[in-house]
Amino acid sequence: MINFDYIRVSTPTAAVDALAKDKAAQWIAGGTNLIDLMKKGVLNPQKLVDINNLPLKEIRKEGKVLRIGALALNSDVSEHELVLQSQPLLAQALKAGASQQIRNMATVGGNMMQRTRCPYFYNPDMPCNKREPGTGCGALKGFNRMHAIFGTSDKCIAVHPSDMCIALVALDATVLVAGPKGERRIPFQNFHRLPGELPQRDNTLERGELILGLEIPDNPFADHVHYLKVRDRSSYAFALVSVAAALALKGKTIQDVRLGMGGVAHKPWRLVEAESFLKGKQATEAVFREAANLAMRGAKGYGQNNFKLKLGPNTIVEALKKATEKA
CATH class of the missing domain: 3.30.390.50 (CO dehydrogenase flavoprotein, C-terminal domain)
Known part of the structure; x- marks a missing residue:
């Protein structure tokens, strides 16, 4: 793992500005996936911008939607009374993911942003278009037991690893983001991408856009x-x-x-x-x-x-x- 600078920010605006000023910077919250990638040499950010002090941990009802902040911990969301009462599918999915220790560190936004666990992606000595575009997809004719059966391309057959996100796509969630061009809303179904010709892009976020939170509309799926x-x-x-x-x-x-x-x-x-x-x-x-x-x-x-x-x-x-x- 290379040396890196580390700073903390306390507002979403400061977080967005930090990435706008330094293309080698990356945000860090729980770090449960990012640190692994840095240890493996898959990602080598020169600066980490700690966003844990941002006021994005709320879990509350706003009218007919449940609002969950991007920095809410997976463990807190899975046990929150509002989630258990109105969105139990989300609670079940979160409890199925990872260990208790990881859920106590991992954030909702980080869960959405986690990278594939494809072994070719995690090994810098192997070909992977997602890690290094143009090198090929080692899984196509290699070890592909865990890999995709829908929406693949000849560039990548990796799978998205999150459990939480499977519930969110079913529940018609909306992602709230802020960036250099202001705030916008992304239907959860459109947030993540299929590999196509650009497998290195996991989602539809633009550079410098920060996830603020999620909204899940009321639904009849409590029972x-x-x-x-x-x-x-x-x-x-x-x-x-x-x-x-x-x-x-x-x-x-x-x-x-x-x-x-x-x-x-x-x-x-x-x-x-x-x-x-x-x-x-x-x-x-x-x-x-x-x-x-x-x-x-x-x-x-x-x-x-x-x-x-x-x-x-x-x-x-x-x-x-x-x-x-x-x-």
Whole structure:
């Protein structure tokens, strides 16, 4: 790890200005991912700008939305009364991610910004277009058991690692950001990017834009939700496949539904076609199976990850069943 300068800022404006003045600078909050990347030599910022003193830790209701500040800790969000009451899917997803120690350090904004755990990205001696554009994607014909089956390109097949973000894409969250050009709002579904020709870009933030927080609109998904994470071991592992399922039921009829999927794409994957199919249908395993098959259209395996083509729909069905059973 190289030497670096370190400063603290206390306002969002100062944080934005610090990056505008120094292209080699980078913000740091919990540092649970950034420090790992620096130790591996994947990132080498010459200056770290500590933003932990910014007033962005709030969790509160504002009218018909739940507002969560970018510096709210994952552990605090997952246990907050407002989240447990109105957005339990988010709480479940957060508790499925990482260890208790990491959740006590990691922030909501940092969780959104974390990088892929692809082993080729983490190894500077291996080819990786995400780390060093133009060097190739080692995973295409290499070790790709954990890799994407949706939205891939010949430049990258890495997956987005967050659990929290799978719930947020299903819940139609909005990201609030501030930058040199002022503030703007980004629908969560548009925040992360597919790799395309620019796999080095994980999201749609412009240089110097700072995440201020999230807004999650009120919804009817307080009772029938389930976050199902399939992984190699029962704790502290990234998802092979995960599904965030939220249902609004009237009797056995599905009034509304949201589905997000993780471990399958470069970004949190929203199952829009499956959602449309399920609305108005009966909540039965047969219907869930049809929806899952629709959701898997366009999926493509790369050899070692072909098992996800079967695991994916099975996980969707199981998550919907679990959500239906809850009340």
